[in-house]
Amino acid sequence: MATGERRARETSSDALGRDATAPQEHRAARAGAAAATKPATINDVAAAAGVSRQTVTxxxxxLPDVSPTTKQRVQRAAAALHYRPNRAAQRLVRGRDVTIGFVVNDLRNPYYPELASELTRLAAERDWAVMMTDLGGPHGDDRLDALLRRVDAVIGHLGHRADSHLTSSLPTVLLDDAPARGATVQLDFAGGMRDAVAHLDGIGRRRVAMIDITGEPSARMRMLDGALRTAGLAPALRVVAAPTHEGGLAAAESLARGLGASGNPVDAVVCFNDLLAVGALGGFARAGIRVPADVAVIGIDGLEIGEIVTPRLTTLAADRRALARHAIELVAALLRGEAGEHLSRRVGHELVLRDSA
Structure with missing residues (x-):
């Protein structure tokens, strides 16, 4: 065959190859433009490449049973869409372990280490690993970004960061947050608050204050007020404090000054969490206010420390093992491809009566 004829045939063959792939490339380009505002999913890649989701995987x-031509077509579509594969799904397909990122607000609160203990034990049963980061203090966003690059799924308390730091390709389970994107495990305080108010009313404590955290009144504060209204009692006096032991100390000392000056002092205090409540016990003791003789104190969380303080702390206890189990199960569901917006669990609170109320 003459050199000129051979070159003509090769040129014609290349043109035919380009024409054959053009529809797929056009689909990928159109999908890529549509995905500019949101991360591409495996379904987007499948549609652009004209194959099934399983073939994309x-x-x-x-993996075997995919022709080189089809593999190349899928890879081109994924590149055009800037698709980031789900690392956890890849590991599951290849039989490798999964790493969960556990995000907390402040490790100084014993609630988080206790929850982390339950979470790591349940993850270990699946041969999963857990990495943890604390968003408190400076550079919290940087620490979160570093964690996201190293894990396959996220469980935790992300608050306003949920939308700005996560993508739909990273399975996410939010804890005690308003549902945004991804699955959610909600802490349900309503029943526990009703039980707490009924108990206080039953022992003659009807002038209630709440040591709440800074900012707008919390959901816990709103639920307390709802329970008080249902019982025919006045709304709670709100005292604002940092969600720390020191915040509880200062808030209780402030309330103690009011107890001496007011003609209608509070006789019961509900705290946003157990850490604040333990601080409040110390603050009342410093001020010479007796718990529970002068004022009853109730915390929220059910931490083990409530058993060793004096007086022992009455609390609304959450089942942290159930919370961790739900979170792990939801991660597994997300890895199986279930839609996160349809996945939600709830964990209630039980009133645990001890000496402080």
């Missing part, structure tokens, strides 16, 4: 994980 096999092609991107170098």
């Amino acid at each position: 096999r092609a991107l994980n170098d």
Whole structure:
């Protein structure tokens, strides 16, 4: 065959190859433009490449039974869409372990280490690993970004960061947050608050204050007021404090000054969490206010420390093992491809009566 004829045929063959792939490339380009405002999903790649979701998974994980031509088509579509594969799904397909990122607000609160203990034990049963980061203090966003680059899924308290730091390709389970994107495990205080108010009313404590955290009144504060209204009692006096032991100390000392000056002093205090409540016990003791003789104190969380303080702390206790189990199960559901916006669990609170109320 003459050199000129051979070159003509090669040129014609290249043109035919380009024409054959053009529809797929056009689909990817159109999908890429549509995905500019949101991360591409495996379904987007499948649609652009004209294959099934399962074929995309096999092609991107170098698994058998996918032809080289199809694999190349899927890879081109994924590149055009800037698709980031779900690392956890890749590991599951290849039989490797999964790493969960556990995000907390402040490790100085014993609630988080106690929850982390339950979470790591349940994760270990699946041969999963857990990495933890604390968002408190400076550079919290930087620490979160570093964690997200190293994990396959996230469980935790993200608050306003949920939308700005996570993508739909990273399975996410939010704890005690308003549902945003992804699955959620909600802490349900309503029943526990009703039980707490009924108990206080039953022992003659009807002038209630709440040591709440800074900012707008919390959901816990609103639920307390709702329970008080249902019982025919006045709304709670709100005292604002940092969510720390020191915040509880200062808030209780402030309330103690009011107890001496007011003609209608409070006789019961509900605290946003147990850490504040333990601080409040110390603050009342410093001020010479007796618990529970002068004022009853109730915390929220059910921490083990409530058993060793004096007086022992009455609290609304959450089942942290149930909370951790729900979170792990929701991560597994997300890894199986279930839609996160339809996944939600609730964990209630039980009134645990001890000496402080």
